[in-house]
Structure formats: C-alpha cells, structure tokens
Amino acid sequence: MPDQSERSGSRPWYRILRLPLPLIVGAVLVGAFLIVALLSYVWTPHDPLKLVVPDRLLPPGSRDYLFGTDKFGRDVLSQLMAGARNSLYVSLLSTSVAILVGALLGLLTAGAGPLWRNVLSRLIDVGVALPGILIALVLATSTGPGNQAAIAAITFWFIPIAARVTIGPARQILALDFVEAAYAYGRTKWYVLLHHVTPNIAPLLIVLGSVMFAAAILIEAALAFLGIGAQPPTASWGRLLQESQPLLEAAPTLMFFPGAAIVLTVLGFNLLGDGLRTVLDPQQASRSGLI
Amino acid sequence: MPLVESRGLHFRYPSVRRHGAVPWTLENLDLSIEPGSAVGIVGESGSGKSTLVRVLCGLLIHQEGEVIFDGRSLDDWLSNKPRELRKRNQIVFQSPRRSLDPRMSIRRSLSQPVRAIERRVPTDTELIGWLERVGLTDEVLPRFPHQLSGGQLQRVGVARALSVEPDVLYADEPTSALDVSVQAQVLNLLMNLRVQLGLALVMVSHDLAVISRVAEQVIVMKEGVIVEAGHMTEVLSRPSDPYTAALVQSARAVSLRA
Amino acid sequence: MLTIRDLKVAIGRHTIVSIERLDIPAGTRLGIVGESGSGKTMTAMSIVGLAPNTAVVSGSVRFNDRELVGLNDRQLAEVRGRDIGVIFQDPAKALNPMMRIGRQVAEAVRLHMDLPRDQVRERVGRLLTRVHLADARSLMRRYPHQLSGGQQQRVLIAIAIACDPKLLIADEPTTALDVTVQSGILSLLRELSVERRMGLLFVSHDLGVIQTISEVVGVVYGGQLVELGPVDRVIGQGRHRYTRALVSANPGIADDEHLGEVVGRRLDVIPGSVPALGSFPSGCRFRGRCSSEITSCAQLPEISVASDGHIFKCWNPIDDIAGSRGDHRAPR
Numbered sequence: 052m053p054d055q056s057e058r059s060g061s062r063p064w065y066r067i068l069r070l071p072l073p074l075i076v077g078a079v080l081v082g083a084f085l086i087v088a089l090l091s092y093v094w095t096p097h098d099p100l101k102l103v104v105p106d107r108l109l110p111p112g113s114r115d116y117l118f119g120t121d122k123f124g125r126d127v128l129s130q131l132m133a134g135a136r137n138s139l140y141v142s143l144l145s146t147s148v149a150i151l152v153g154a155l156l157g158l159l160t161a162g163a164g165p166l167w168r169n170v171l172s173r174l175i176d177v178g179v180a181l182p183g184i185l186i187a188l189v190l191a192t193s194t195g196p197g198n199q200a201a202i203a204a205i206t207f208w209f210i211p212i213a214a215r216v217t218i219g220p221a222r223q224i225l226a227l228d229f230v231e232a233a234y235a236y237g238r239t240k241w242y243v244l245l246h247h248v249t250p251n252i253a254p255l256l257i258v259l260g261s262v263m264f265a266a267a268i269l270i271e272a273a274l275a276f277l278g279i280g281a282q283p284p285t286a287s288w289g290r291l292l293q294e295s296q297p298l299l300e301a302a303p304t305l306m307f308f309p310g311a312a313i314v315l316t317v318l319g320f321n322l323l324g325d326g327l328r329t330v331l332d333p334q335q336a337s338r339s340g341l342i
Numbered sequence: 343m344p345l346v347e348s349r350g351l352h353f354r355y356p357s358v359r360r361h362g363a364v365p366w367t368l369e370n371l372d373l374s375i376e377p378g379s380a381v382g383i384v385g386e387s388g389s390g391k392s393t394l395v396r397v398l399c400g401l402l403i404h405q406e407g408e409v410i411f412d413g414r415s416l417d418d419w420l421s422n423k424p425r426e427l428r429k430r431n432q433i434v435f436q437s438p439r440r441s442l443d444p445r446m447s448i449r450r451s452l453s454q455p456v457r458a459i460e461r462r463v464p465t466d467t468e469l470i471g472w473l474e475r476v477g478l479t480d481e482v483l484p485r486f487p488h489q490l491s492g493g494q495l496q497r498v499g500v501a502r503a504l505s506v507e508p509d510v511l512y513a514d515e516p517t518s519a520l521d522v523s524v525q526a527q528v529l530n531l532l533m534n535l536r537v538q539l540g541l542a543l544v545m546v547s548h549d550l551a552v553i554s555r556v557a558e559q560v561i562v563m564k565e566g567v568i569v570e571a572g573h574m575t576e577v578l579s580r581p582s583d584p585y586t587a588a589l590v591q592s593a594r595a596v597s598l599r600a
Numbered sequence: 601m602l603t604i605r606d607l608k609v610a611i612g613r614h615t616i617v618s619i620e621r622l623d624i625p626a627g628t629r630l631g632i633v634g635e636s637g638s639g640k641t642m643t644a645m646s647i648v649g650l651a652p653n654t655a656v657v658s659g660s661v662r663f664n665d666r667e668l669v670g671l672n673d674r675q676l677a678e679v680r681g682r683d684i685g686v687i688f689q690d691p692a693k694a695l696n697p698m699m700r701i702g703r704q705v706a707e708a709v710r711l712h713m714d715l716p717r718d719q720v721r722e723r724v725g726r727l728l729t730r731v732h733l734a735d736a737r738s739l740m741r742r743y744p745h746q747l748s749g750g751q752q753q754r755v756l757i758a759i760a761i762a763c764d765p766k767l768l769i770a771d772e773p774t775t776a777l778d779v780t781v782q783s784g785i786l787s788l789l790r791e792l793s794v795e796r797r798m799g800l801l802f803v804s805h806d807l808g809v810i811q812t813i814s815e816v817v818g819v820v821y822g823g824q825l826v827e828l829g830p831v832d833r834v835i836g837q838g839r840h841r842y843t844r845a846l847v848s849a850n851p852g853i854a855d856d857e858h859l860g861e862v863v864g865r866r867l868d869v870i871p872g873s874v875p876a877l878g879s880f881p882s883g884c885r886f887r888g889r890c891s892s893e894i895t896s897c898a899q900l901p902e903i904s905v906a907s908d909g910h911i912f913k914c915w916n917p918i919d920d921i922a923g924s925r926g927d928h929r930a931p932r
Contacts, residue, residue: 231441237455522849595783597853
C-alpha cells in the first residue's frame with residue numbers, strides 16, 4: 052500500500068528527498084567522516100606528529116589550534132583527522148573482507164546438501180561463539196600489536212557473524228519457486244547462488260556492512276586504547292583517548308574530541324544502516340515476503 | 343508409446359537421518375502419460391502430488407523404480423543429455439509472485455531458459471512472440487514482477503516455460519493463487535496452448551472442479567500412493583476406490599451449482 | 601438485529617467500504633463473496649463495527665439497538681467477547697502454540713462466566729464434544745501442533761461459541777483446509793447456527809462454499825456491495841453483470857452425464873484483473889472489465905430493488921427472466 056503521507060502533499064522539509072530521516076542524518080555524518088578521513092591524506096592544519104613543546108596543552112580555540120594541543124604540543128584537530136584516516140583504513144579493510152568471505156561461506160552453507168549444511172552451520176556457530184577480544188589478544192601476542200593485528204582480529208571476529216546472518220535469508224530464497232524454475236531450465240546451483248540468491252540478499256549485506264563498519268570503528272578504538280591496535284606514533288582515536296586519560300582533570304577536552312568523533316561516526320553508520328534497511332527493502336523484497 | 347512412464351517409483355526426501363527411519367514420500371507408483379494428453383493429478387495436501395511432478399521432470403531424483411521419458415530412463419537423460427531433458431520438460435508453479443525473481447526484469451526472466459538451454463540470447467521478435475502467445479504485449483518486458491498483477495505474472499511464467507518448446511508442461515496448482523476470474527483466463531490459456539502446440543499437459547490440483555474441466559485422464563493420490571487412475575469421466579462418475587468416492591462427494595458438496 | 605445505514609469506511613483517501621442500507625435479521629447466515637482485494641474482509645468487519653483503528657468509519661451500525669460506530673476499544677472488546685465470535689482462515693496462527701487445548705478453551709469459558717474449576721472443565725469437554733471432536737478428554741491435554749488443521753479449526757469454533765455469541769464471523773475459515781475436511785466444518789457451522797439461532801457472517805472468495813453455507817449472499821467488488829439477496833436468486837438469477845460473470849467464470853463440477861461434454865471447453869472469462877486499491881474507475885467500479893457498459897456507467901450506480909430482499913447496483917442489469925448465461929459472455 053502506498054504511503055499516504057508521501058502523496059498527500061504536506062511533507063516536512065527534510066522529507067523532500069522522500070528518504071527516511073535516519074538515512075539522511077546517517078549519510079551526512081558518514082559523509083563528513085569520509086571527507087575528513089580522505090582529506091587527511093592530502094592536508095591537515097598541522098603535521099599531526101610534529102611536536103611543538105612550547106605550545107603544549109593549549110585549550111581549544113587558541114590561535115592556530117582550533118581544538119587545542121596535547122601534552123606534546125601536537126595539534127588535536129590534525130590528530131583527529133589522521134585518526135579518522137586510521138579508522139577508515141582498519142574498518143574498511145576488515146569489514147569488506149569479512150562480509151565477502153562470510154557471505155560466500157553463508158551462501159555455500161545454504162546451498163549445500165543437508166549433511167554439509169549441518170557441519171558448516173555448526174562450525175560457523177562455533178566461530179560466532181569465539182570471544183573476539185581474545186582472538187585479538189592472541190594475534191597481538193603472536194604477531195605483535197599494530198593495525199595489522201587489529202584488522203586480522205576484526206576480520207576473524209566478523210566472518211562467522213556475516214556467514215550466520217547470510218544463511219537464513221539465502222535458504223529462504225533457495226526455497227522459492229523461481230529457483231526451482233531455474234533448475235528446471237538447466238541452471239546450476241552455482242548460477243542460482245550467484246545470479247538469483249546474491250542479488251536478493253544484497254540489500255541485507257549492505258545493511259550488515261554499515262552496521263559492521265560502526266562496530267569495527269568501535270573495536271579499532273578499543274584495541275588501540277588497550278594497546279593492542281595502532282601503536283605510537285600512528286594517530287588513532289582509541290590512542291588519543293588513552294593518552295588523554297591521565298590528563299582528565301588538567302585538559303578534559305583532550306578526551307572530549309576523540310570521544311565525540313567516535314560517537315558521531317558510529318551513530319552515523321548505524322543510522323545509515325537503519326535507513327538503508329527501510330529504503331532497500333520495500334518495493335521488491337517485503338512485498339514478496341523475501342528477506 | 344507413452345511419453346512419460348514410471349514403474350515401481352519410490353522417492354523420499356534426502357535427510358541427514360540414515361535410511362530406514364525415513365518414510366517414503368512416494369511409494370510404488372506406476373503411471374504413464376501419452377504425448378499430447380491432458381492429465382490431472384488430484385489429491386489433498388501431503389498426498390505427494392507436487393513431489394511427483396518434480397520427480398517426473400527430473401528435478402528430484404528418485405531412489406527406487408524407474409522413470410522413462412521418451413523411451414530412455416531419466417538417469418540416462420540426466421547423465422547424457424541433461425539439457426535436452428530440461429528443454430522437453432517444463433514446469434509452471436503455483437505462486438506467480440514466487441516463480442519470478444523479484445530483482446530480474448521480465449525481459450531477463452523470460453530469456454533465461456533459452457540462454458541456459460540453447461546458450462544464446464533470444465531476439466526481441468522471439469520475446470514478443472512468446473508474450474503474444476500468452477496474451478501479453480512487449481510493454482511488460484522492461485517491468486519488474488512487483489509491477490504486474492498475479493494473472494500477468496502467471497502468463498509470464500507460462501510463456502517462459504513454453505519458450506523452449508517442451509513436449510510436456512507440468513503445471514503445479516497453476517491457478518490456486520489466483521482469483522476466480524483470472525483463474526478462468528489462465529485455464530483457458532493452458533487448454534488453448536496445449537492444443538496449439540500439441541504438448542502434454544500434466545496439471546496438479548487440489549481442486550477437482552478445475553481438473554474436471556481440463557483433464558481427460560486423472561490420477562488420484564493419497565499419502566504418496568496412487569489410489570485410482572483412469573479416464574476423468576469414469577473416475578468421477580464411478581469411483582472404484584472409497585477415498586476417491588469421498589473426495590468426489592466432498593468436492594461436489596462445495597462446488598458451485600448454477 | 602444488525603441495521604446498517606450509510607456505512608463508509610476509509611483508509612487514507614480511499615473509501616474501501618460503502619454500504620447504504622443493510623438489515624440482517626437475527627440468526628441469518630450471511631455470506632460475503634468477493635475476489636482478493638475486493639475488500640470483502642473489511643466489509644464484513646465493518647458491518648459488525650470491527651474496522652481496524654487506522655480506518656475512518658462514518659454512518660451507523662446498530663447491533664441489537666446498540667450503536668457500534670464510535671465505540672472505543674474497550675467497549676468494542678466487550679461486545680466482541682460477549683455477542684460476537686470470530687474464526688479465521690489459518691487456525692494454526694490463531695491458537696497459542698505453547699498452551700494446551702484445554703486451557704485455551706477454558707480461558708474463553710472463564711472470560712464469559714465465573715465458574716468453579718471442575719465446572720469449567722466440564723463445560724470445555726461439552727464444547728469440544730459439541731464441535732464433534734472425539735475423545736475430548738485426551739484432546740484437552742494436547743498442544744495445537746498435535747492436531748490436524750480441521751481439528752484446530754473445530755477447537756477455534758469451540759472457543760468462539762464458548763460465550764454463546766449472537767453472531768459468528770468466519771473469515772475464509774475453510775480456505776486452508778482440504779476439501780474432505782472443508783465440508784465437515786461447513787455443516788458444523790450450519791448446524792450450530794440453526795441450533796443456537798446464531799447469526800453467521802461468512803466471508804469467502806469461493807462461490808461454491810458461499811452457496812453451501814449461506815441463506816443471504818452479498819457480492820462485493822471494489823469495496824462496494826454490488827448485489828445482495830437470497831443465495832439462490834443471486835447465484836441463479838443475479839442481476840448485476842459482475843455477479844453473473846463471476847458465476848460463469850467458476851468451473852464447478854458438472855453432473856455425471858455432462859462431465860465429458862465440458863472437459864476441455866473454455867470457461868467464460870472476465871477480462872483484466874481486480875484493480876489495485878485506489879485505481880478503480882469512477883462511477884461503477886466494474887467499468888472497464890464489464891462487457892455491457894453503457895454511458896450511465898460513468899456515474900455511481902444507485903440501488904435497484906429486484907424483489908423482496910434482493911438489491912443490486914447496476915445501470916444495465918441482466919433482465920430478470922431472459923438473463924441467460926449467454927448474453928454476458930466476454931468477447932474473446
């Protein structure tokens with residue numbers, strides 16, 4: 052049934068694009084994050100790593116330093132921008148690999164015969180049950196801490212989750228008549244998984260991607276905070292938080308800025324995921340009961 | 343010579359449980375379908391009628407007995423000429439909405455069988471010809487399933503199945519998801535096409551009224567077994583099996599008397 | 601018992617039900633027939649004042665001199681629990697899967713009257729026996745999934761009649777059931793209706809079923825009651841073009857001696873399909889699919905009276921007597 056409010060004219064101004072509000076807010080926040088992160092590759096107000104000892108612990112709004120400086124006199128704004136870059140790098144790599152591998156694993160499981168499906172399902176369940184933070188610790192101790200350890204930990208953490216989320220919807224689609232019709236005109240299981248199932252679960256994967264991205268940003272920050280992730284001098288939101296901890300009373304804003312950056316970015320990706328869910332779903336999927 | 347024949351056919355769905363505990367879904371079925379005939383398979387839910395057509399056209403593999411299509415066993419067809427088997431056996435499904443991929447345009451869905459079986463892309467003239475055969479126009483080609491009505495989608499499903507010019511068209515409850523007024527359109531279409539193209543029509547239905555209008559031969563199924571088979575008029579007017587008699591009586595009790 | 605005047609139900613901008621005038625005497629078995637999207641369920645529900653919250657209802661529905669339009673949710677729930685019982689298409693979804701049958705029926709009994717435990721139990725047993733469920737004792741201890749679809753529907757009927765309703769609404773109650781089970785449920789409903797003088801409002805897409813169960817039938821198309829009358833007159837001598845077309849599109853099962861003649865014979869069709877909500881033509885809603893349109897059809901048809909209790913809304917109706925099955929056949 053068509054949404055009445057969309058046809059009957061009076062729409063709040065922000066509905067002009069006919070898009071749900073969460074999607075717009077999410078897209079703006081995510082857009083800002085991406086611009087800042089990409090911009091940091093070519094320009095930051097100062098060199099984020101340059102120590103200017105006389106200028107240390109300047110409050111926000113000081114001349115030349117919009118967000119102030121830290122205890123070594125490094126520009127906070129520049130460090131935040133570089134931290135965004137690090138978040139983007141770690142999260143993008145880990146999330147996309149996890150979704151790609153996880154979805155493939157999920158599709159294989161859904162398409163397998165009853166025996167293999169059960170075996171793979173149980174293995175994936177075990178994977179979901181593994182505590183991700185312990186994997187990260189093990190990786191960090193065996194390969195040494197750093198971004199690589201964070202990326203590997205997040206990827207392994209997310210692969211079984213992505214697989215688990217894929218199996219159910221993929222099996223629902225495999226049970227539909229058009230799949231049987233495809234077999235009836237001689238398509239193989241591989242063709243069906245690739246050309247019928249994948250497009251139909253793509254919206255789900257996109258939503259999953261944005262939610263996982265949000266989680267990855269949080270985990271990256273957490274790992275850096277714990278000293279397992281990004282190592283000095285690499286700028287990372289988690290490390291900025293950790294370094295600001297002893298100075299909580301002397302310079303509270305040092306904690307505020309990376310904290311706010313994390314909250315806004317994570318919120319942005321979650322809202323985006325939420326909005327995408329409603330936008331990608333309705334016309335085709337929900338009407339026929341898919342997904 | 344019959345086009346499709348089964349002898350001592352047994353089928354059960356694959357299950358992780360070892361054999362023995364799993365009961366047969368289809369048990370010891372013997373039947374034959376002549377070229378160009380109209381056969382109705384009637385039965386209630388759980389009778390195995392839908393499973394039967396999937397076994398007959400080689401979508402499900404039976405465990406015991408044999409199915410013979412055009413003089414050769416299905417195993418033979420599947421291992422030596424699978425594409426020809428697909429080409430000559432096509433199927434139309436119950437739910438028109440579920441039988442077309444919601445994310446494929448009608449053009450793409452309709453091209454699929456020829457692309458898969460004949461390994462070529464059908465021309466526009468061919469596509470339009472198939473659509474005209476089922477009473478549709480080229481207007482629907484760029485559309486997506488959610489933009490069409492149930493009746494139109496079922497026509498697309500029929501057009502798709504007939505695009506490879508099969509010898510047998512299996513129709514699994516092709517009208518039970520449709521309104522009465524649209525059901526009449528689709529039944530007429532199937533009857534017309536059967537005569538025009540000379541194909542055998544095997545229609546599965548729970549609705550004896552529908553079967554009585556379409557099928558010359560009827561197979562009555564119950565719990566995976568054929569309880570009666572023969573000429574439709576004889577089976578309906580002089581059922582020899584008590585279950586068939588009960589079925590006919592109940593169906594008559596609720597069928598429209600105008 | 602039920603008196604309806606100028607009932608209009610709208611959702612958003614679309615009027616989905618409109619009935620000018622309808623009186624249903626107590627104990628009548630009324631069938632409402634229509635295709636999917638015709639608004640038959642909505643029509644049935646609004647007739648008894650049970651349109652969903654999102655709908656805007658105007659006009660008047662009086663049930664035993666009580667106005668139902670404008671009652672709040674609590675008052676409606678009270679009417680529903682006491683005077684109106686409802687059964688649905690899918691019995692498996694209407695029963696609580698986690699609760700034993702006995703308790704589900706007992707709850708319906710207790711809702712209606714305050715009885716000691718053993719009397720409730722006895723009444724539950726009697727209700728289950730009344731709907732022809734054998735071995736009520738052991739049935740009460742079972743869970744819904746252990747019952748067949750027909751048994752589940754019988755349990756729902758027992759729950760619905762637990763409070764001795766004056767009206768039972770049945771929304772496609774046999775559509776999900778096998779045909780051999782279907783006729784049993786239909787005769788049970790007829791029996792109960794006669795025995796308790798309980799009105800029955802039966803909604804179905806299946807004309808044959810409607811013919812079997814009802815005394816009076818209403819034909820719904822595009823949210824409008826296009827014809828209403830005694831079942832034999834409406835099905836045998838319907839005046840509205842849509843009614844007749846619907847009857848002749850129905851395959852039916854011929855008599856034994858005619859079986860051979862009709863096999864392979866093409867059915868009469870109604871061209872096109874039911875338009876989506878909100879895209880019906882103005883005037884008569886059957887316009888565009890009707891084979892006998894005249895210019896007046898662009899205006900909303902008024903109510904015509906065919907005979908006592910038989911009304912229809914058609915500008916170019918089929919003649920009363922000459923109305924054979926041939927003159928409305930769609931060109932093909």
